[in-house]
Amino acid sequence: MQWVLAMTYLWLKAGHVIFVIFWMAGLFMLPRYFVYHQEAAEGSPENALWVERERRLLRIILWPSMAVSWILGLALALTIGAFSQPWFHVKLAFVLALSAYHVWLAGYHQALARGERRLSGKRLRLLNEVPGMAAAMIVIMVVLKPFA
Numbered sequence: 001m002q003w004v005l006a007m008t009y010l011w012l013k014a015g016h017v018i019f020v021i022f023w024m025a026g027l028f029m030l031p032r033y034f035v036y037h038q039e040a041a042e043g044s045p046e047n048a049l050w051v052e053r054e055r056r057l058l059r060i061i062l063w064p065s066m067a068v069s070w071i072l073g074l075a076l077a078l079t080i081g082a083f084s085q086p087w088f089h090v091k092l093a094f095v096l097a098l099s100a101y102h103v104w105l106a107g108y109h110q111a112l113a114r115g116e117r118r119l120s121g122k123r124l125r126l127l128n129e130v131p132g133m134a135a136a137m138i139v140i141m142v143v144l145k146p147f148a
Ligand code: HEM
Pocket: 013, 016, 017, 020, 024, 069, 070, 071, 072, 073, 074, 076, 077, 078, 080, 082, 095, 098, 134, 135, 136, 138, 139, 142, 143
């Protein structure tokens, strides 16, 4: 019985890491799409193509992988009682920030589809550093558990 529980936990964790990878890949890709999108002329067929590509990336990769990462991550946290551990609070803060960034990207996509181009390509490129830094902090928290 003990063995079955341990194996289930490891499978949950493997699933969690797999979906986190998909989620992060999408978070890196979408602002890149925005940069290329904004290089296309307003109202051009290429502009419409980028709107569709972004919509599909959000619908097929980003939203589902964020949801599954959260569900499996919370299941892991409940199993090991992580809610009372300080490393988990720090991780959670970074994951919430990443989720807020995700929602903001989805909003930027909607604005682009309406023809609003709020940020320059340079700003969008800079913004792409955000998920990388957050992911590094999250992995350090979960692997080293520095405040355990
Ligand atoms: C979406 C909300 C998330 C929750 C609730 C969550 C929660 C957890 C929990 C409780 C564990 C198990 C820790 C252990 O067994 O010691 C875990 C493992 C892990 N998480 Fe998350 N996580 C989330 C998102 C993320 C994100 C965004 C990343 C990376 C960018 C990430 C990377 C990892 C990694 C690499 C592991 C495996 C660590 C190991 O076994 O050493 N997680 N997560």
